[in-house]
Amino acid sequence: MKPVVLLRYIWAFPNTMLGLILAFPAFVSGGRISRIDGVLEISGRSTAWMLQRIPFVGTASAMTFGHVVLAVDEAVHERWREHERMHVRQYEQWGPLFIPVYLACYYAARLRGEDGYYGNRFEAEAFGNKRSVT
Numbered sequence: 001m002k003p004v005v006l007l008r009y010i011w012a013f014p015n016t017m018l019g020l021i022l023a024f025p026a027f028v029s030g031g032r033i034s035r036i037d038g039v040l041e042i043s044g045r046s047t048a049w050m051l052q053r054i055p056f057v058g059t060a061s062a063m064t065f066g067h068v069v070l071a072v073d074e075a076v077h078e079r080w081r082e083h084e085r086m087h088v089r090q091y092e093q094w095g096p097l098f099i100p101v102y103l104a105c106y107y108a109a110r111l112r113g114e115d116g117y118y119g120n121r122f123e124a125e126a127f128g129n130k131r132s133v134t
Contacts, residue, residue, distance in 0.1 A: 019068025
């Protein structure tokens with residue numbers, strides 16, 4: 001592994017650990033776990049249950065934490081892989097600051113009268129919009 005790649009993994013590691021903790025029920029309940037391009041993709045009934053009950057947000061089909069992507073099933077991983085990989089790159093850029101900055105962008109969008117998800121600069125970048133997080 002190249003030193004710069006290793007540094008990206010280390011910088012994103014606190015978030016990856018959070019993803020592994022949240023994925024633990026999938027590990028013990030027979031969920032599907034794959035490693036694709038250096039990212040763990042995890043799905044299963046327990047993961048789907050959790051993604052349908054996110055505090056303050058509601059539901060999600062997939063969610064990324066560092067180098068861990070949780071999804072309700074394999075079809076969602078396939079459909080949203082490129083989008084979630086952009087979030088992996090954002091975690092590599094922002095490291096442990098990603099979640100607080102993401103949440104700040106979410107609430108800033110709400111204060112502007114926009115949707116907190118679609119108005120979030122990180123989501124705009126992941127959807128391929130011209131808006132950038134830098």
